[in-house]
Amino acid sequence: MKDPANPTSRTPEDDRLRRRIGPTIRDVARMANVSIGTVSKALNNNGSLKAETRERVIAVANALGFRPNSLAQSLHRRHSFTVGLISNDSFGRFTMPIAEGLEACLADRQIAVFMCNATDDPERERQHVEQLLGKRVDGMVITARRADRRPGLDGALRGLPVIYVFSQSDDPEAVCLLPDDEGGARMAVEHLIGLGRQRIAHITGPERFEAVRLRRDGYRQALTAAGLAEGEGYYLSGDWSEKWGYDAAARLFAHGREPPDALFCGNDQIARGAADALRERGIAVPEDVAIVGFDNWNVMTEASRPPLTSVDLNLRALGREAGRRLIAMIDGTPMRGVSRLPCTLVIRESCGAKTDTLTGTEDYA
Template sequence: MRDVAQRAGVSIGTASKALNDNGRLKADTRTRVIAAAQELGFRPNSLAQSLHRTRSMTVGVLSTDSFGRFAFPIIEALEERLAEQGIAIFMCNATDDPEREKRHLDQLLGKRIDGLLVTGRRMDKRPPVAVPGQTMPVIYVFSQADDPEALCLLPDDYGGARLAVEHLIGLGRRRIAHITGPESFEAVTLRHRGYRDALTTAGLSASDTFFRKGKWSEAWGREAVADLFDDAAEMPDALFCGNDQIARGASDALRERGIDVPGQVAVVGFDNWDVMTLAARPPLSSVDMNLRELGRLAGERLISMIAGERFKGVERLPCSLFVRQSSDTNQS
């Protein structure tokens, strides 16, 4: 700071005011100081500034989604919203390792972060993050803490499933099968409940004959189709799949059997992952969990909580349905 002040021909106090954008200074004085700082490669000590203003203008992100399929859209929108307030992000990958997560948390706390966002690759309940004193805002996004005082932001899996099945019913499909992932996932339970309730509301049977649970994979989608269509007395005329990988595998298996999609069997997936939906033949209809909206809302909540507001409980955001050729005969 002394070197900057000397280069600009001002006092240290004036240089400090110019670089911290406070105090009453002439515009040319502030410009001269900033130019001197740039010439010297000077950067203010952000840690010292944070001690002075009691805020670091940073937040931490702890994630277990090493692949990034769900975390990255959330964090991208979060960063965009926080950047509007001049807040930066430190992101750490815990990879389901409690000890690694603790080390990352200690490092983040050492950086005097103003808040923490916890996310993952699945939405099932997990132990709450142990933040000393519980004074720092913590939000769980696409993740849940086993703590009624925690704020958890999640997509509405139940509502998303109903959207998909109601769409298929609206197409005139009446024998709708559900192929999904492992029953240990809460999302599987919620989506199956939405599937059953949509059928019941429409006066259709929700028989277990048309329900298959297995892995989150294309291979499982193909295997489930073989199980549903081999020697079946009554074959499905639509498939609601628990994710897009399953849906793509199922669609491929139907095509290999000479079954027209969507003419004979309509297919809808879940996640709206364009790597799967747009590369499939035909392109897949799919439920979108609106992950960017989750990230944007997380940013809004963090900003409010850092300012002193308090939120708790589970908030579920509505999903959207993207209709493509796998369930729409009118699309080409």
Template sequence: MASSRNEAAVTVRDVAQLAGVSPGTVSKALNGQGQLREETRLRVQEAAEKLRFRPNQVARSLSEGRTYTVGMLTSDSFGRFTLPLMEGIEDSLGAGKVSTLLCDGRGDPLRERHYLDELLNRRVDGIVVTGRRPDARRSVGQLPIPVVYVLGRSDDPDDLTVTNDDEQGARLAVEHLVAVGRTRLAYVSGPVHHLSTTLRLQGFEAAVAAAPGVEVVDVMAGHWSEAWGRTAAGMLLRRPQGDRVDGVFCGSDQIARGLTDGLREAGVGVPDDVSVVGFDNWDVMAEAARPPLTTIDPNLVRLGQLSASRLLGAIDGGELGSGVVAQPCELVLRGSSVPST
């Protein structure tokens, strides 16, 4: 117990005395501030480690006017999108020794308002807003701290949104299907009122229009589920033999997995008869599918990193910016799309 009390009593002055510098130099060295010689900075750090000195974060916050915390407001209770985004956010925030407070608004405006008030009461330095899907959402309004929307787009053009480029991702999918010799394509996605469904359809149709000899056979909208994918497979197979598809782009990996199951159960070879490409690169779905799914990766971790980087820049006094920053997606090749030779 005596040892714990002694460690707790270590002060900046103790570290300064051991390192042979002033208390002000200790503060600069441990906070990464000031123009110090590297030799001096290392000597202070070694002294702090030897004495097991722990800086007083409350005092630091008061002196710098910051709490070194950022709020993250989400409606994604399941965590499918929030967890990889948070991984990226913490990658960027961790470098600045900033902590994240996660709040789940569950899509309830009253609960969301409560959390916003709580985050402001805790004097967080900034807020990241995200949700269940990459669709437009209502802005939280003008706050006295910087706010960045990630994945889901704010409906206020004055806000900054960092998201993936759905149209570009869809074009990648079609270009790949065309590259493996597919010419009769279908698009199977989620509800038509979702922005992601619309944007991916636009990319799908643009890429088909740019590919000579390739045509759109069908466009189908349903639910974001494996069950809908199996249903869609049956609907595609009921088309006349000469009017069937040989390539399908699905708006999610869940749909793609259900669709490949439905095709396989009907005796249709994937990818030899029909090539299939999904969207999300959700490893639980894509890697466990039979065959594993070729898919479009929206790079959620990277989106989290970028959104946190923009937020930190604004917290440090930089310009946050506005509008939509759309990051390119990537094609991830697996077994559902390339026919055997």
């Protein structure tokens, strides 16, 4: 309890609180024998100070372990140097590479990322939005485990810069960054055609996903451009699973029909299942049938026998580009619309070509 006769007296509780909070700017000023304003100028590298004064203040702050109050600084500067990242990809398969690219870009501006997982729960997502707004983030990135359209958050974000990455808003004014699924599929099938394959089947996931429809369109565009016909029953849509890949390949190589000499698969899980089905039937990959997957998920591509050629979504590049655009939006540059960034083809043994990487050359749409 404080002594009423001495308002400046300190209690044990005061000392415990001080230890928990750490040294303050007043402590730095007292130890350096300067004013609080001088400490602020020295640590923020502004104002007119002698070099020796600035160096002395910084040395004292470092010796005390002083950390500036970032919230107070953000109120003063009108920027918090933080952004929020909200995802429903609880497994992290797609979000983590995007987050890595985003952080790598924002680190150059000393901007930190707060990451939140909404797990397909609108109420939880709303709570995350409110918490991030309470932290006065400078912008928001919304991502997901699939690139389909979703209700926009723009209204709830009260004019804050927001960008959707590997996700789309139903607001036509929103800024969205997506991989070029159609271009990636076209590149994969063109590669198979260039290797001399002419009977190319496509095993893919559920058509309710936009990515499935776009990859199907790219597959057919490449066949048409090369003057090749899509064989009867060569397009098979099912689940995103190894089991579906196995079952679909078994159907394609049933007796009494002309089998394909190449399989373009809608994801790497399907491709791995298809490879298992061929191996059980004594069909050699890539000698008899070449296989190309999609997503370039190392867990699948490197464990497949043989290692799987696959289209890479370039998720880290998407994250870096999202960072660049978000910085521009925070600085006041207006943006809108959907942009699709090119994919690359990572070539491994399953297609019969030498290991390499082909880069898509499409411009942003």
